[in-house]
Amino acid sequence: MLLSLVAAVGVLAVFTVAPGPDMAVVTRTALVSGRTAGLRVGAGIVAGLLLWGGLTVLGLSAVLAASPTAYAVLRVTGVCYLVLLAVRALRAAGRAGNAVADPGLAATDRGRPFLTGLATNVSNPKIAIFYAALLPTLAPAGSGTWGLALLALLHVALTMAWYAGYTVLLDRARAVFQRPRVQRALDRFTGLTLLAFAARLATAPH
Numbered sequence: 059m060l061l062s063l064v065a066a067v068g069v070l071a072v073f074t075v076a077p078g079p080d081m082a083v084v085t086r087t088a089l090v091s092g093r094t095a096g097l098r099v100g101a102g103i104v105a106g107l108l109l110w111g112g113l114t115v116l117g118l119s120a121v122l123a124a125s126p127t128a129y130a131v132l133r134v135t136g137v138c139y140l141v142l143l144a145v146r147a148l149r150a151a152g153r154a155g156n157a158v159a160d161p162g163l164a165a166t167d168r169g170r171p172f173l174t175g176l177a178t179n180v181s182n183p184k185i186a187i188f189y190a191a192l193l194p195t196l197a198p199a200g201s202g203t204w205g206l207a208l209l210a211l212l213h214v215a216l217t218m219a220w221y222a223g224y225t226v227l228l229d230r231a232r233a234v235f236q237r238p239r240v241q242r243a244l245d246r247f248t249g250l251t252l253l254a255f256a257a258r259l260a261t262a263p264h
């Protein structure tokens with residue numbers, strides 16, 4: 059059981075650090091709005107994972123993953139939200155010298171960064187598929203519900219540690235990214251990256 063648990067943690071760690079919409083949003087928020095806002099986005103992402111973990115333990119995420127209609131609705135929602143974030147970032151690229159280019163991710167608005175992280179995570183159907191399809195295969199044999207709950211909590215802990223450390227590192231480099239030219243480049247890169255994720259999500263098979 060110990061070996062299977064170690065292997066599961068390895069898979070969860072790789073999944074945690076793999077680039078995706080969550081990382082794109084955390085990166086831009088931490089560099090543009092600072093450490094506090096970045097950590098709040100990370101907290102929103104963690105809250106989304108807790109929600110998916112709870113649904114997995116209850117068996118509801120498997121129903122979602124198996125339902126073409128539910129998956130399609132979630133996928134369209136996710137695509138639309140990523141496009142919205144991309145448009146905001148690209149619009150912000152046209153504003154030189156703003157310390158906080160996107161009011162939706164402003165550090166002074168305490169609720170917005172958290173909600174941005176939560177919405178980005180919850181609207182990502184790939185998270186639902188991961189929890190519904192892969193997580194049960196990683197659970198120790200015969201562990202049942204407690205095994206799924208343990209893995210979900212481990213994934214949450216890994217995500218918290220990863221985004222906390224990542225945000226601190228980004229915050230140290232923030233002075234460079236506050237320069238108008240660099241900030242515009244960051245906003246354009248973030249917008250195009252989010253559009254790429256939206257396109258991939260829109261065209262991905264169930």
